[in-house]
Amino acid sequence: MDLPDRARVVIVGGGIVGCSLAYHLTLRGCTDVVLLERKQLTCGTTWHAAGLVGQLRATYNLTRLAQYTTNLYSTLEQETGQATGFRQTGSMAIATHAARMEELLRGASMAKCFGLEVQTLSPTEVANRWPGVNTSDVVGGVFLPKDGRCNPIDTTQALAKGARSRGAKIFENTPVEKILIENGQAVGVRTAQGEIRADMVVNCAGMWAHELGAQSGTTVPLHAAEHFYIVTEPMAGLHSDLPVLRDPDGCAYFKEDAGKLLVGWFEPVAKPWGMQGIPESFSFDALPDDLEHIEPLLSSAMERYPALATTGINLFFNGPESFTPDDRYLLGETPEVRNLFVAAGFNSIGIQSAGGAGKVLADWMLDGHPPMDLWDVDIRRCMPFQRNRHYLRDRTVETLGLLYDMHWPFRQPATARGVRQSILHDRLKAHGACFGETAGWERANWFAPPGVKPEYAYSYGRQNWFEHSAAEHLAVRNGVGMFDQSSFAKFVVQGPDAEAVLGRISANNVAVPVGKMVYTQWLNERGGIEADLTITREAPDRFMVVTAAATQTRDLAWLQRHIPADARAFALDVSSSMAVLSVMGPKSRALLQSLTSTDMSHEAFPFGTSQTIDLGYARVRASRITYVGELGWELYIPTECAPGVFDVLMEAGQAFGLKLCGYHALNSLRMEKGYRHWGHDISDEDTPLQAGLGFAVAMDKPGGFIGQEALQQQKQQGLTRKLLQFALQDASALLYHNEPLYRDGVIVGRISSGMFGHGLGQSLGMGYVEFGTAPGAGDAAQLLQGRYEVEVAGVRMAATPSLVPFYDPKSLRIKS
Template sequence: MTALPAKARAVIIGGGVSGCSVAYHLTKLGWTDVVLLERKQLTSGTTWHAAGLIGQLRGSQNMTRLAKYSADLYVRLEAETGVATGMRQVGSISVALTEERKHELYRQATVARAFDVDVREISPAEVKEMYPHLNVSDVIGAVHLPLDGQCDPANIAMALAKGARQRGALISENTKVTKVHAKNGHVSGVSWTKGEEHGTIEADIVINCAGMWARDLGAQNGVSVPLHACEHFYLVTEPIPGLTRLPVLRVPDECAYYKEDAGKMMLGAFEPVAKPWPPAGQRIRDDFCFDQLPEDMDHFAPILDMGVNRMPMLETAGIHTFFNGPESFTPDDRYYLGEAPELGGYWVAAGYNSIGIVSSGGAGMALAQWINDGEAPFDLWEVDIRRMQPFQKSRTYLRNRVTETLGLLYADHFPYRQMASARGIRRSPLHEHLKARGAVFGEVAGWERANWFAKPGQEREYRYSWKRQNWFDNSRDEHMAVRTGVGLFDMTSFGKIRVEGRDALSFLQRVCANDMDVAPGKIVYTQMLNAKGGIESDLTVSRLSETAFFLVVPGATLQRDLAWLRKHVGDDFAVVTDVTAGESVLCLMGPKSRDLITKISPNDFSNGTNPFGTWQEIEIGMGLARAHRVTYVGELGWELYVSTDQAAHVFEAIEEAGADLGLKLCGLHALDSCRIEKAFRHFGHDITDEDHVLEAGLGFAVKTAKGDFLGRDAVLRKKEAGLNRRLVQFRLKDPAPLLFHNEALVRDGKIVGTVTSGSYGHFLGGAIGMGYVPCAGESEADVLASSYEIEIAGERFAAEASLRPLYDPKAERVRM
């Protein structure tokens, strides 16, 4: 046995495909001082029984980028390491049995094309020609990816492990990590046992790749890794005469996938209601290693029945193996990458939701670069562990949620789809008020938020579609009330952060791009940038006093923003505190908002006393609030920050006073359509850490003259070199089609990008979207002189382009 070292630069915990990929990619970057510790044997948790499907078609551009990287890596891995990976690019076919599924598949094909993935739409007849054993009588469309494939998952992991060893990594099996040590808020090493031996390794970095054990391992250090295992079923037939090499087949409308291997057929399932494992109150056995779970043919029977109809030869094929094994799932069906916000140097790569093989190659590459460079190589917010909320580590919550998320892998991925399970955890004090008035709720970061308001007698449920959904007219009425009258939104879910102390100003000057040295009572819109000039956070900062500031961020990014601030506070005497739960937020917006607020408050809301970008403490009804004169919908209005104990009273006072002004309660769908119509950016869609602040059109919020701040050098370099791309707003000329996001932007006949945000502009009378357009060496006039189209599910629609907001381009309405 090779002795374990006393020190290492990085210790990886877990020897599945994820841990092996991280080790492989760190060593490719020159990290020779890497140790991987596996509690039993490599691949013995989940990797060994994975189906090994390599599909590049993912829901977004960067997830497709990672899957494509995995496929490319696995093709060349065998030649590099000498380990047979079983990688065969047999291609894949996904078939649709409904028009809605066909539309979704064609949309995904558009995203794949935008990222140069080989894909084409094929007819049922072409499916039959490529897959003669298939019943295609009810197939109405399909997509084919010729470079997709299948592999031997365990050997992929072994090849990655060998590649890591060849570059100096040490891999130790049967070595259990008993503790991760921390000192001064940063990991310092791990303790381990191996048989009768035990010891400690000092380490700068610890990476939790422990799969279904990752939650409990993280919990030992107060790190939230919200995941839970589910039972996952598949069967393998006896050899079938005449069965030859076939593409991987997915029939998502029947929750099934098929894979030919060595003349046998595998049928696997992502059933709508999954079985969490282990049972409540139990933990995974310490000796769990290459284990199977008990068979449950009754649970699998509906899938098999559909499979026999879809592939009639299964009726007479013998079953060689009926397999049930555990795989870990997360609350939103996306895996975890990144540094845990709770503990410096503690990184995570886990929770792969049954796509670990196709994801781990790219995920390992991205995480290794992130660790090495200190910044993500591109936008990874979809899988960033900082998106998760502390409450989500609750085992009861996780058990309830993963019964749904496994099945959602093959469900229709409709826009605005809401989770049905594990709901109602975080509620505004106004929740019951809104519910009584017809609110239909969605959930973000655990918060229940009114998305739209049903009319009397209208069902309070979503009817999902890729076309206009059943709430379209409701949201239009809310949208137009904000544009022409007055609307009220409950935005209690905003993240609220207080930064205070002697050095609060100098700290915020250092991490924010705008000038924070303003008088108390002023509000500053700003971004926090990384060293590349990319946007880490999009926020408003209100100066409360000489030493206290109030930061407002999206509810979904709160943990990310807290982590960013705490990471950079350094030796400054400044305290960062999450105060989200302390205040509710009522957004009163529209040209009649001043008329309404003056009916219930004696304060002066005139432009002279309370201009745009200022706040004041007010009396409202019989309560108190801070009135922030800002807007996210592009109208005159106020965000009212009210102590949670007074929120219901203030709401009732506003509602009563607004009755004769036509006050309308509005939901988040209307908020979103208004902000897209006004070309206001949204973090995670239009602006990310990959997007330069100047190319995002936010240079007005950057003040390089104030002195040094994080990202300043990158801003100056970009100013000198010129922009490579610009964020452009689009309006479809045909008023019928809809935009959501990820549709392809077509410039002069060529795909040049994707729509970052899309919605319907009810005031402007058509679908509105935003997206980045290449512009190196071009003037604004050059960009606008082109002909633009937007491709939706393979069909192209003419679009009008603008570099200024199509709605109220001079921002006159917010200053009324």
């Protein structure tokens, strides 16, 4: 078969993900697909995968994708005639301490949100399901009967066969030398046999995806690491119906394999591989043995399954897998190059992820948007610095082991830290800051008082910083607190057409006087929230957009791609040019007034306005707005002037009881006030009407806005779901996210975010309640009448619902 010179889609890489994408594109009717594999299908990492097909993942949407994969693999052999080796033998995870058991129980509770069958097991039941397993230290476990396993090579071949049967062309031994880019768009690929022009190109190159992406000017942050498993000689007592056994506290998984035992590990300190690039010749290759590296975990596995100690090892295997900085794979269109998509970095769960990833990426490509909220894996979450090889190598030492390590609330990475630091970092550190990381930024999450070490002691209960953060929270409620929010992403939109451009993108009206601030969402054509931010009019032709650090890449790409080519306007990222100090609380006005000649009174400086003021020796943009529900100002300071302004505020603040505050307090404060958080409470699947943000939508503004028709239609048809706030009646329990939400004994949603409200003394959460289309179902009074419960680690707890904030529902304090 000759290589064509034209295709609608070219896929680079013939592992299970690339073949799944080809399969799903053709399933959607897109048959003009060419898949190019440098050697042979599966020859990179797919061929040596263990073939585990689990369904329960860390988040709601990733679990939905894994569920789809399981359902697909169960029918693939029947459809294609190609054996896959798929069997639903179930999987069992065990816990050896109470915290691990709570983690498993919280996961089991989340599984109920989408009908996943999960059984909780006692140590005796664990032993019954896996005869011969040592359960002397086991406190319990969970069993998922619909989990399975497959043969990765055969499953990939089945996907390839299905794709071929519908017209896809697959070429082996055809390495791609370069992705062709013209005018910021991918237009094809170049191979030794010639060029193929294409409408869309997909980087499914696995371990090679980082280098291929870099050649294309895109950030594809992943790094290979050595991954170890053994296969024993045949063992008595093993049978093919045994579930996969996961012992996360031993970093191990156990799987029956044709009468033998396969044991693999995710060790806490991994061995990155391929720092200088993956050899072009690599194909069905193994890496050198390193028994010394894995011996402690092998000894632990022998304790868990004693028969292993008296059985010979037939194969000691070491093969590479690729890992991303946050252990979540990379999916979607690159922000740097249009029509260039990525599906890579599957963190050793590529087999169980491939089906769902292939389906949603095919939908994304053909429909022009993702079919569901994919922020967990969206490549637009990545930052340009994450292309750095040294950073990736150092982070990979940790990320492999995180698959089986404890998934603590608020857990922070330990490696490759200090990439992005506020100019105030050392000052905050000197005041006891304990830093967390977001998008590479070192941010003060809480402050340790004198004599307390600023380090995390993780748990599922009240962690060691709980009381210190409570003090920060109450300082903001009762006095004045200061946050370093320099990590805000900041964009300038400038030019004669700036107002018109932002007016079309924004749901709210930005045609406001100079000095006015606008809280708004950017919507997609379906009315879903793509961004949640503020816009300040600095001049007739200049606006400043402020958004979250985590969405810097995504929001800038959305903005730039929605500026028409003929518009007299441009967008520029100015994030690093300004530090931000937020001074918040009832005493914030008095503190700032003591330092500036500008009249800070409510009459002279109303809420939602911004002025340039003198502060210290600097000229500072002071914006009266809040994310904590109190009187306050965000101060935008030229970076080089920020240390001086900080010192002046700290000195003057002593008279007002000023307290430095961290992001944990920011979170608890915003939860009391019911402020939404993009990525948790709102996403591109949620509309402002569902989220209770209709006040930020100007439905009748001249020129309209993206998503307007969808919102008008939704208003006419009526809502079927709405975001509510909840307070647990038991203040000892803590909510995080994805806890099932019950109304009158029936699951109607899940908690999207949670935090303890120190000012109210209650554990708080938000979550969407599904109420269907029955007449009056969405009526506020009827919604609040139900008996609500939230399930926490298997226990249902009574909850009080509210459509308005529990704290200061009329917002009198912020406008004082």
